[in-house]
Each structure stands twice: as structure tokens, then as C-alpha cells.
Amino acid sequence: xxxxxxxxxxxxxxxxxxxxxxxxxxxxxxxxxxxxxxxxxxxxxxxxxxxxxxxxxxxxxxxxxxxxxxxxxxxxxxxxxxxxxxxxxxxxxxxxxxxxxxxxxxxxxxxxxxxxxxxxxxxxxxxxxxxxxxxxxxxxxxxxxxxxxxxxxxxxxxxxxxxxxxxxxxxxxxxxxxxxxxxxxxxxxxxxxxxxxxxxxxxxxxxxxxxxxxxxxxxxxxxxxxxxxxxxxxxxxxxxxxxxxxxxxxxxxxxxxxxxxxxxxxxxxxxxxxxxxxxxxxxxxxxxxxxxxxxxxxxxxxxxxxxxxxxxxxxxxxxxxxxxxxxxxxxxxxxxxxxxxxxxxxxxxxxxxxxxxxxxxxxxxxxxxxxxxxxxxxxxxxxxxxxxxxxxxxxxxxxxxxxxxxxxxxxxxxxxxxxxxxxxxxxxxxxxxxxxxxxxxxxxxxxxxxxxxxxxxxx
Numbered sequence: 001x002x003x004x005x006x007x008x009x010x011x012x013x014x015x016x017x018x019x020x021x022x023x024x025x026x027x028x029x030x031x032x033x034x035x036x037x038x039x040x041x042x043x044x045x046x047x048x049x050x051x052x053x054x055x056x057x058x059x060x061x062x063x064x065x066x067x068x069x070x071x072x073x074x075x076x077x078x079x080x081x082x083x084x085x086x087x088x089x090x091x092x093x094x095x096x097x098x099x100x101x102x103x104x105x106x107x108x109x110x111x112x113x114x115x116x117x118x119x120x121x122x123x124x125x126x127x128x129x130x131x132x133x134x135x136x137x138x139x140x141x142x143x144x145x146x147x148x149x150x151x152x153x154x155x156x157x158x159x160x161x162x163x164x165x166x167x168x169x170x171x172x173x174x175x176x177x178x179x180x181x182x183x184x185x186x187x188x189x190x191x192x193x194x195x196x197x198x199x200x201x202x203x204x205x206x207x208x209x210x211x212x213x214x215x216x217x218x219x220x221x222x223x224x225x226x227x228x229x230x231x232x233x234x235x236x237x238x239x240x241x242x243x244x245x246x247x248x249x250x251x252x253x254x255x256x257x258x259x260x261x262x263x264x265x266x267x268x269x270x271x272x273x274x275x276x277x278x279x280x281x282x283x284x285x286x287x288x289x290x291x292x293x294x295x296x297x298x299x300x301x302x303x304x305x306x307x308x309x310x311x312x313x314x315x316x317x318x319x320x321x322x323x324x325x326x327x328x329x330x331x332x333x334x335x336x337x338x339x340x341x342x343x344x345x346x347x348x349x350x351x352x353x354x355x356x357x358x359x360x361x362x363x364x365x366x367x368x369x370x371x372x373x374x375x376x377x378x379x380x381x382x383x384x385x386x387x388x389x390x391x392x393x394x395x396x397x398x399x400x401x402x403x404x405x406x407x408x409x410x411x412x413x414x415x416x417x418x419x420x421x422x423x424x425x426x427x428x429x430x431x432x433x434x435x436x437x438x439x440x441x442x443x444x445x446x447x448x449x450x451x452x453x454x455x456x457x458x459x
Contacts, residue, residue, distance in 0.1 A: 035062055037127040039142040047147040048121055049229030051109040054081065056125040056142075057101070064098025066128040070106050072113070074121040074148070079113060081106025098130060110150055120145045152231040153180035157223065158204070159453040162237050164221075166244035167213035167327050169435045171450045172237055173197060173206045176225045183225040185209035186234075192431045195306055195384060198456055206454055208384050210430035213327040213345070216243055247328040251420075253339065258282055261418055265289075269372045279334060285418060286332070286340055289372045298432025300366050301385050309383040310361035311457050313443040315407055317349050317357055317424050324348035326436045345434035346389070346427030353422040354395075354412045359404040360388045360426065360440075368396050368410075374425060375416025380404060385432075391425035392417050 037060035044053040056070045069083040086099040108123070110116050123146060128139045154177030164170045174194070176183050184194040184207045192209035200206075211221065218241035226232040258278040265285055266274045272289075274281055324344055332340040359380060366387070367379035374391030378398060381387055394414025398404060413424045428437040439445045450458050 035060070036140050037065060037129065039125045039127055039140060041123055041125055041142060041144045043123070043144075043146065045228060045230045047149050047227065047229035048108055048110075048116065049149050049227070049231040050111050051107055052146075052229065054106050054108055054123060055103060056105075057103045058125070058127045059101050060127065060129065061100050063130050064100050065102055066098075066130045067126075068102055068104060068128070069126040070104040071124040071126065072106070072108050072121060073124060074116060074119070077113075077115055081108065110148075116148050116150070118148050118150050121148050122146075147229070149179060149227055149229040149231055152233040153177040153183075153225040153227050154203075155180075155183070155223065155225040155233040155235060157235065157237055161239055163240040163242075163449065164211055164238055165242040165436070165439075166211055166216055167436050168211050168439050169208065169430050169449075170211070171206060171208055171453045172223060173200075173204070173453050174223060174225075174237075175201070175203045176205055177203065179227045180225040181228040183207075184223075185221065185237075186224055187211050187221045188215040190215075190431065190433050192385070192433075197454075198308075208386060208430060208450070210433040210435050212433055213244065213343070213436075244327060247325055249324065249328050249330045249344070251330050251332045253279070253282065253332050253334045257420065265372050265375075265417065268370050272372075279339065283340055285373060286342055290342065293371055293373050294432075294434070296367075296371075297379060297387065297389065297429055300379060300381070301387055301429055301432040303366075304381050304385045304387065305364065305383045307383045308456060308458055309363040309381065310386070310406070312361070312406070313446055314360040314388070314428070314437070314440040315358050316441050317351060317355065317413070317426070319355070320349035320351045320424065322347060323350045323423060326434075326438065346391075346425050347437050348423050348425055350421070350423040351413060354414065355424075356409045357390050357393060357411045357413055357424055358407045359410050360390070360406070360428075362406045363388075363404060365398050365400050365402040365404060365410075368398050368400050368402075371417065373418050375419060376411065376414065377417075378410045380410075385430055387429040388437075389425070389427040389429065391427070392419040392423060394422075 037058050040057050042055045058065055058068050065086045067085045070081045072079045082104040123144045125142045126139050129137050156175040159173035183205055185192045190212050192207050194205040194207040197204040197206045218238055222234040223237045224232055224234045262278045262281050266272050328344040330342055330344055331338050361382055363380040363382040366381045371377040376393040376396050377391040379389050392414055393411040396411040398410045413422055415422045426437050428435050428440050
């Protein structure tokens with residue numbers, strides 16, 4: 001009897017394929033550390049002064065971040081400003097990784113770290129990746145050197161006899177040190193920026209400053225110089241400050257007036273909310289649109305040419321009577337009840353209907369067209385943040401970009417926008433703030449307050 005040998009069991013082909021694949025995946029996971037994290041550093045100020053907020057952001061798709069840290073170093077001192085340890089992951093499809101993005105914040109400056117000395121300081125952001133089973137990658141480090149400034153810039157007042165009125169304007173000449181990055185006059189929340197003094201030395205500055213009509217406290221008016229670390233030197237400079245007397249008026253709003261002005265404004269103002277009654281729409285024009293258009297003029301002032309484009313006193317439209325003054329608080333009555341309260345920030349000048357309107361002074365037209373509240377209007381840049389606006393005109397004869405001479409006709413008076421009758425609305429802006437136009441029409445005021453200080457032919 002012949003005995004046949006037992007046949008050997010064959011290993012399934014699937015195992016022959018899966019086992020090596022698992023070994024490869026396991027080895028890949030053991031060695032894998034993922035791509036290097038991306039790091040960025042942002043600072044509140046370009047240099048370090050009393051206080052500077054620092055933000056470090058970290059990004060690591062895939063396995064995610066391990067530990068992150070933000071440090072400050074100068075000489076032998078190293079301070080950890082903030083740190084976190086995060087959960088990593090495998091970074092496989094459909095499984096996900098760990099924390100892919102994170103941020104740290106810290107405050108550096110001489111207040112928190114009095115040992116900081118003038119010179120350079122190093123900000124350091126460190127990101128560690130989750131370690132593999134067989135590999136521990138080196139951390140990724142981003143460093144940024146910043147200058148430390150412990151003292152504010154030098155600030156010296158040069159001009160004298162600074163007499164100003166609430167709602168008015170003025171000029172001041174001063175000198176700053178080489179570390180000054182910004183300077184000018186702060187009046188309440190308004191900053192009038194300084195400029196290089198024509199013909200002056202490297203540190204000589206001047207500013208045409210505006211005093212807001214609603215700032216009545218002269219202690220809020222300061223000359224300042226600030227460096228790139230936020231250190232600021234300030235000093236008062238006004239020798240005399242005159243408060244503005246109250247100016248009030250009452251405006252009767254009739255149905256006939258609403259029917260005349262509101263549809264015309266609504267039809268020419270894209271995006272205007274024409275819902276509700278004519279009175280509802282009028283109140284939006286008198287309030288929301290008024291503020292929006294003042295903001296538009298302020299934006300135009302930000303692009304003003306750094307040059308004196310004007311000279312001599314501004315022109316009042318010929319043969320006109322003053323109907324409404326600057327900074328006049330108006331109460332608006334409808335059917336005997338007050339429905340609104342706004343401040344009129346220009347001069348209303350009345351003459352015969354459709355009279356020629358001269359450019360108040362030489363400059364560049366930066367806007368010519370429809371402005372809702374002001375109707376047909378022309379805005380002229382006179383340089384160094386000084387702008388004039390002629391509004392309510394029936395026609396405009398210039399275009400944006402035109403250079404105009406003082407007295408050149410820019411249009412005709414009218415009753416467009418929120419105008420009760422034919423007149424010219426003349427408004428003067430300095431760094432986006434409405435100021436009293438009567439000063440700019442006064443040759444003596446210009447000579448005493450600007451020309452004698454600036455020593456340029458502007459008076």
C-alpha cells in the first residue's frame with residue numbers, strides 16, 4: 001500500500017500583499033513627521049517701546065502642531081511670553097490630523113520688562129512637530145529683530161502767539177528729533193498731521209490744524225511727536241483759546257418741501273433706502289447720508305497734495321448775504337414737533353438765482369457731481385489737507401482733475417439737495433474736519449495766524 005504525502009497549505013495571496021503593505025505603512029508612520037510648520041510674526045508697532053502687542057500664528061496641515069512657543073530675548077535675558085502644547089494626529093485621509101492652526105499673543109515693552117535696554121531685541125516663535133516613533137524632528141524657529149526705544153522723540157515749539165477759536169484753524173511750526181515717525185496736533189479725537197516745513201531743516205515741521213466745533217476744552221489740544229514704537233511727546237501750545245458762542249436756528253419742514261427735495265435726492269442716490277414716508281426718507285438723508293458724505297470728504301482730504309495750492313484770502317461769492325452761519329445747531333420741526341437736530345457746518349450765501357460761483361481759491365478739483373445732501377457740488381483741494389466745498393448748485397462747469405484759479409467760475413448757484421431756496425453752501429474742511437470759513441475769508445486773520453508763522457505767501 002502506497003501512502004501519499006499530505007499536500008502543504010498554501011499562503012493566501014491576499015496575505016502576501018497585505019502584510020508587506022502594512023509593514024510599509026507602519027514604517028512610514030514611524031518615520032513620518034509631516035511638512036514644516038509655517039510661522040508668521042506680527043507686531044502692533046514696528047519697534048518696541050512701552051507696550052507692543054505681538055501675535056505669532058502657526059500653521060501645519062497634515063499631522064498638525066506639537067508644541068508652540070513665543071519668546072523674547074535680549075542679551076542674557078530670555079522670557080517666554082506664551083506657550084501651548086497641542087495634540088498631534090496621523091494626518092491620514094478621512095482620519096484627520098491634529099491641530100493645524102494656532103496663535104499665541106504676548107505683550108513686550110519696557111512696562112512689562114524694565115530690563116530692556118535701547119538696542120535690538122529678538123522675538124522668537126518656535127513650533128515643534130509631533131514626533132514619529134523613530135524620528136523627532138528639529139523645531140522650526142522664526143526670529144525677528146526689533147529696535148527698543150525707551151525715550152520719546154524730541155519735540156520743540158518754534159512758532160509763538162497761537163490764538164485760536166473753537167471750530168477754527170491755525171498753524172504751528174515746530175521741530176522733531178530723528179526718531180519721530182509721526183507728528184502734528186491732536187484736538188480731541190482729531191489728528192491734524194504735520195508736514196515738512198518748506199525751506200526748513202530736516203527736523204522742521206509745520207501743521208495747519210483744525211479745532212473741531214464740538215471740542216470746547218483747550219486742554220484736549222496738544223502738539224505731539226511719536227516714534228515707531230508708540231512713544232509720544234506732547235505739549236500744549238495755545239496761548240489763547242476762545243470758546244464759540246451758541247448758534248441755533250429752527251427749520252420748518254413742510255410737506256411741499258419734502259415733495260420737492262426727497263424724490264429728487266432718492267432718484268440720484270444709488271442704494272438709497274426709499275422705504276417709509278417722505279419724512280422717514282428725509283430724516284435718513286439729513287442724518288445717515290449727511291454723515292456718509294462728510295466721511296467721503298474726509299477721505300478726499302487724506303489724499304490732499306503736500307503743497308500750497310492757494311494764496312491770499314478765500315473769495316466769498318460776490319453780492320451775497322449771509323443767511324446761515326457755521327456750527328449752527330438746527331432744530332427741525334414738522335407739524336409743530338421737533339423731528340431732528342443737526343449742526344450746519346458751512347456758510348449759506350444768497351444772491352440772485354443761478355448766479356456764477358467762483359472758485360474760493362486756486363487748487364485742484366477732486367470731486368464734481370452729485371452729493372445727495374449738497375446736491376450738485378464741487379470739492380477743491382487747496383493742499384496740505386485744506387479743501388473747500390461749493391454745494392446746492394444748479395449747474396457744475398468743472399470736472400474732477402481740473403486745475404482752477406481763484407475766482408474761476410465752477411458753476412451756478414441753485415437749490416439742489418436739501419436746499420430751501422437758491423443759494424450757495426460754502427464749507428471749508430481741514431484734514432476732514434469742517435472749520436469756520438469766515439477765518440479763511442479774512443485777510444488779516446490769514447496774515448496774523450498763518451503767513452507770519454509759515455513765512456510763505458499764503459496770507
